[in-house]
Amino acid sequence: MSSYHLDHLQYLETEAIHIMREVAAEFERPALLFSGGKDSICLLRLAEKAFRPSDIPMPFLNVETGHEFPELLEFRDRRAKQLGAKLIVRTVDQAIANGTATPAPGEVSRNKLQIPVLLGAIEEFRFDCAIGGARRDEEKARAKERFFSFRDAFGQWDPKNQRPEIWNVYNGRLNQGENMRVFPLSNWTEMDVWEYIRQEKLEVPNIYFSHTRDVFRRGGQLLPVPPPHTDASKPDPFAGGRPKPNEPIQSMVCRVRTIADMISTGMIDSPAITVDDIIGEVAAARVTERGTRADDKASEAAMEDRKKAGYF
Amino acid sequence: MSANHPIELLRFNTCGSVDDGKSTLIGRLLYDSKSLMEDQIEALERSADITGGGQINLANLTDGLRAEREQGITIDVAYRYFATPRRKFIVADTPGHVQYTRNMVTGASTANLSIVLVDARLGVIEQSRRHTYIASLLRIPHLVIAINKMDLVDWSEERYLEIRAEFEKFLPLLDIKDVKFIPLSALNGDNVVEPSKHTPWYVGPTLLGHLETVHIASDWNLNGFRLPVQWVNRPNNPTNKELHDFRGLSGQIGSGIVKVGQKVMVLPSGMKSTVKEIWTYDGKLQEAFCPQSITIQLEHDLDISRGDMVVGLDVLPGMGTELHAKVCWMNQRPLQRGKKYFLKHATQSVQAVVTSIDSRININNYDVQPEPAELALNDIGEIRIKTAKPLIYDGYATNRLTGSFILIEQGTNATVAAGMLQPPLEAVKPEYNDFAI
Incomplete structure (x- = not known):
């Protein structure tokens, strides 16, 4: 019976396709969170596999911090267009301007400010479900989260009171104002994602591959030097994210392993120029993927706290 | 690696x-x-x-x-x-x-x-x-x-x-x-x-x-084809003329193997047809098996929607509204006779009422207590359920995916029970709806 047998990627794929179709069938207004990062790139391929030859029956949604790598945004827009999907972008800048998000004094990262923007978009478009690319192997709090992660009317996750999830029977029932976050890649690891990208020959933004870039060292990380501030009529969006005089700039051959935004993504010293090279690096890696992200280093419960407040 | x-x-x-x-x-x-x-x-x-x-x-x-x-x-x-x-x-x-x-x-x-x-x-x-x-x-x-x-x-x-x-x-x-x-x-x-x-x-x-x-290759059930219809795939205004009449039935195969040309029955209607095409994003297949996620097209244009099931004729499932199951109760509020719940089974959601609690199993010594008043948190028992619409199902012992269900509390939407169905007393008859086509 060996011919009727799935390998691990095929198994993860069929599980994820099943979940995507459950979302399309059970929710009235779902959205798919697409940032252009490697995980959400896999989500798009899975959506094609779940729904073709029909159109993907949900719009793509992205929350911009305003600190994105330009390469990522270009890729995001192009990929959405290729797939004929509607891309909705909401930004932290707009939210600050209209007062729905307020930066904490002295805080440079806009990571937490994505929460009100996301919740605002969910309310604006009356989304009842958002599919995201989060994986359980990324972080300890995520390791506890369900495929169908219930959020109350404030978008909050209650880790102590999750719905039991049994077999492949998912409970997507909601009352007015509540919503669901759904994570089809829950069981995927970083390695699985790259193996899938290789198997499916998926294009990824070129910042995942090795290139030469100006960086500076801060808090044990190599952060990219942001693009210059040109429009003097506006405040510098990267204020605080630029190298200080005691943080010398160096040119380096590097790439990103995981993408948050320019302010919280550490570059890694790497010569990898192909997906095979990256897979080799992941196999040999001695630190976790999120070890390169400043947003998770804030405290041991940083992710749990953000999720309880409505984060992805 | x-x-x-x-x-x-x-x-x-x-x-x-x-x-x-x-x-x-x-x-x-x-x-x-x-x-x-x-x-x-x-x-x-x-x-x-x-x-x-x-x-x-x-x-x-x-x-x-x-x-x-x-x-x-x-x-x-x-x-x-x-x-x-x-x-x-x-x-x-x-x-x-x-x-x-x-x-x-x-x-x-x-x-x-x-x-x-x-x-x-x-x-x-x-x-x-x-x-x-x-x-x-x-x-x-x-x-x-x-x-x-x-x-x-x-x-x-x-x-x-x-x-x-x-x-x-x-x-x-x-x-x-x-x-x-x-x-x-x-x-x-x-x-x-x-x-x-x-x-x-x-x-x-x-x-x-x-x-x-440990040998796990045979853990999936390859007997008796079951495809719970999850999503009906009908392309809107396709530019591709070939897709003009595309009517796909998408789902994850719950058990068995399906081949192009195979005769199948659609339940609950009982209408029969033949598998015309097994469609996937990666190309058409001649056969597919559990637990692959696929889209099939049938020869006939039948009225089929989510919650229906396409099944092979060799091993037919049971179909009915009176069910007998073991349940694990998972909520602080106990299971009570006469209370209505939502029941989700494969891709179908129906209203259900618990008509009797036959027994409670003491899982510390495996003693069976007949007719308890209720099932409390962590209890396991045998119950009888009546559903508003017929379920197409197998016994859990032979089919983990078409023999299982969850109960959802109305109002809170909490998942309160995991259920494992007893085998049907009789299977659907092959001639059940022969006149339909």
């Missing part, structure tokens, strides 16, 4: 009572199979210095929530991932206290294998019987009884055999095909990844050795 040959995936869960060392065992598997990263080990060492008096606590790897670290307990199922050159593993760490049935059912329902941990000093306790029972109830194909903390009983073979004999007294009462006993010490790593020099009397594999080699 070569990815050039197919690698199998094994899903397992660990269960045991508080302090049996489940989290330590998983930590040991990850640590010794070199699946931990430097920053994870650093974080462990940091918390060891702060709270553990310098001793690394491997349990901190899986206890991911603040409250868990504060209280030193595991609250909810945690999932971990690791790989060896032979297999990839998904581990569900299922905590054994207050919500134990809920947690274990959640972690074990998708598992190929369950590890029941036993403290060698204590032997078989109530919880060991309970976990073994649930593993049997859920029909997990493989069971490992890990007799842990052998270092604390001086690696006594006699003690190991005693515990084994205790299990063998009640295992015949259960439905478990494959049981393996392994003496080990999760704390010190004996017989987890490396063979122990303390157990020369034990000739079996280490735990990881067993996980890497």
